[in-house]
Amino acid sequence: MSRIVDEPYFTYSAYSALISGIQVKCPKCHGAGIVTADRDNARFRCLSCGHQETCDRxxxxxxxxxxxxxxxxxxxxxxxxxxxxxxxxxxxxxxxxxxxxxxxxxxxxxxFSYMAEIKDGKEPWFGLELWFLSSFQGKPVWALNREHLAYLIAYLSADLREKPPGYPKKNQADHLPTFMKTAKNRERIVKLLKKMQEG
Ligand SMILES: [Zn+2]
Ligand SMILES: [Zn+2]
Known part of the structure; x- marks a missing residue:
């Protein structure tokens, strides 16, 4: 029996790019790149071809x-x-x-624009497609980066899910769309996520 204590609500949001970075596809070479942000700017940097972009936030x-x-x-x-x-x-x-x-x-x-959400599998600042992106029955299934992907796999494959202590209202899993949490889909979603993890 596996059990997981969920993370606080804002642990994995586009806003968390400020800290850990969002992994995206480079618009030039389609290799893996990273979007990070500080107080003033959002930055894209390709890890394969070195292409860079900056955008004023x-x-x-x-x-x-x-x-x-x-x-x-x-x-x-x-x-x-x-x-x-x-x-x-x-x-x-x-x-x-x-x-x-x-x-x-x-x-x-x-x-400063902090209001930022992932839309249609794209990050909010440059509109670049997420690296970890797939679809399940026409709906996007995505992760911001490796840590987020690992969280999703652990959360969805656990038998027992607990709310984190001290965060009574909302937790990270409240971000997840219902189709991902539904018992009948969970196993297939986890398989999909694991495939992304290998790729
Ligand atoms: Zn590139
Ligand atoms: Zn006048």
């Missing part, structure tokens, strides 16, 4: 603020479309009187 707000030449009021217009954010000067309309005039586009650092 800061979220910026773009706006034109000005004093209206017509009505004299101060206004701020947020530039939400990405296309407009590349210009240094944009023509906008005063929200009070509608007079159109050119104004300088200001960029303000607003926050």
């Amino acid at each position: 800061t979220v910026y707000r773009y706006d034109v603020h000005n004093q209206c030449k017509d009505c004299g009021r101060y206004y701020r217009v947020d530039i939400e479309e990405e296309a407009g954010q590349h210009f240094s000067v944009l023509r906008v309309s005063c929200p009070y009187c509608g007079a159109a005039m050119s104004g300088e586009v200001h960029r303000t650092a607003q926050a």
Whole structure:
């Protein structure tokens, strides 16, 4: 009889890339690469060809603020479309009187993007496909890295699953979609995960 004590909820999230790295496919050579992140940037580094990418994790707000030449009021217009954010000067309309005039586009650092989820088997910062990715009945089955893969195998093949002490609300397994936890699928999912582990 095998038993496992589950991990806390945020142990394996895209956010955990800050610490352990997410293993992904290199867009250039399709070899294995790693995505890591620190406070300011997310980084991709290919372990086979050396290809690298960096992406700024800061979220910026773009706006034109000005004093209206017509009505004299101060206004701020947020530039939400990405296309407009590349210009240094944009023509906008005063929200009070509608007079159109050119104004300088200001960029303000607003926050770091921590909100990051794995979508369609891709990591959130560069959109690179996960290295450990397979599918079961049309649904993606994936792991962020080797440790996460080992956790999934251990968790799903245990006969007895316990919540970690001190984390009463949610634990790591709450991330798992139901189809993975269903008793009738579990054995086949574990087989699939073990195959990924060998590859
Ligand atoms: Zn590469
Ligand atoms: Zn005006």
